[in-house]
Amino acid sequence: xxxxxxxxxxxxxxxxxxxxxxxxxxxxxxxxxxxxxxxxxxxxxxxxxxxxxxxxxxxxxxxxxxxxxxxxxxxxxxxxxxxxxxxxxxxxxxxxxxxxxxxxxxxxxxxx
Amino acid sequence: xxxxxxxxxxxxxxxxxxxxxxxxxxxxxxxxxxxxxxxxxxxxxxxxxxxxxxxxxxxxxxxxxxxxxxxxxxxxxxxxxxxxxxxxxxxxxxxxxxxxxxxxxxxxxxxxxxxx
Numbered sequence: 234x235x236x237x238x239x240x241x242x243x244x245x246x247x248x249x250x251x252x253x254x255x256x257x258x259x260x261x262x263x264x265x266x267x268x269x270x271x272x273x274x275x276x277x278x279x280x281x282x283x284x285x286x287x288x289x290x291x292x293x294x295x296x297x298x299x300x301x302x303x304x305x306x307x308x309x310x311x312x313x314x315x316x317x318x319x320x321x322x323x324x325x326x327x328x329x330x331x332x333x334x335x336x337x338x339x340x341x342x343x344x345x
Numbered sequence: 346x347x348x349x350x351x352x353x354x355x356x357x358x359x360x361x362x363x364x365x366x367x368x369x370x371x372x373x374x375x376x377x378x379x380x381x382x383x384x385x386x387x388x389x390x391x392x393x394x395x396x397x398x399x400x401x402x403x404x405x406x407x408x409x410x411x412x413x414x415x416x417x418x419x420x421x422x423x424x425x426x427x428x429x430x431x432x433x434x435x436x437x438x439x440x441x442x443x444x445x446x447x448x449x450x451x452x453x454x455x456x457x458x459x460x461x
Contacts, residue, residue: 268452275349
């Protein structure tokens with residue numbers, strides 16, 4: 234079964250600093266999703282990447298997919314307290330599988 | 346457009362009881378998935394329904410079951426509750442955009458189940 238490993242597990246940054254979160258898959262990626270979650274709440278969709286080399290941005294968040302490395306990165310520029318939360322990557326498996334497999338998440342704290 | 350709605354938001358049950366959770370997907374979405382989230386295991390897939398049919402099932406015991414109605418609303422049931430079933434249960438519905446690889450999942454706020 235597919236496994237996703239996220240690094241780091243947690244991150245504390247000062248407001249205004251840039252940061253990167255990585256997500257590495259044990260198998261080929263057919264689609265990679267990034268979500269953000271506030272503790273005890275639902276997941277907020279950030280971005281979906283489907284093709285190798287694809288890069289998407291939304292406000293100050295940029296995500297890239299390296300299909301060959303089976304890896305994706307999420308980069309936040311000039312972090313703000315509003316960026317704090319748990320970031321989760323999720324991936325679709327191959328075949329007729331309709332489920333998303335998620336990483337364990339990265340807890341981001343942004344200190345003002 | 347209303348998002349994915351899950352009810353109830355919080356639930357407290359005792360061991361041995363059963364529980365039913367409800368999920369109303371985004372209007373027009375026909376696929377509904379259920380996930381269990383715990384601090385130790387993270388997010389784990391329970392099952393997915395499309396047009397009232399279960400298309401895929403995760404590795405959970407038979408005590409966990411679900412169904413989908415003709416209006417795409419879905420319910421999941423857990424019978425004979427155990428302490429380990431305490432978790433945040435999340436429901437997600439998918440965009441009608443097209444094939445499997447284009448499915449964005451939109452999540453509800455979840456039902457926090459505590460089993461005492």
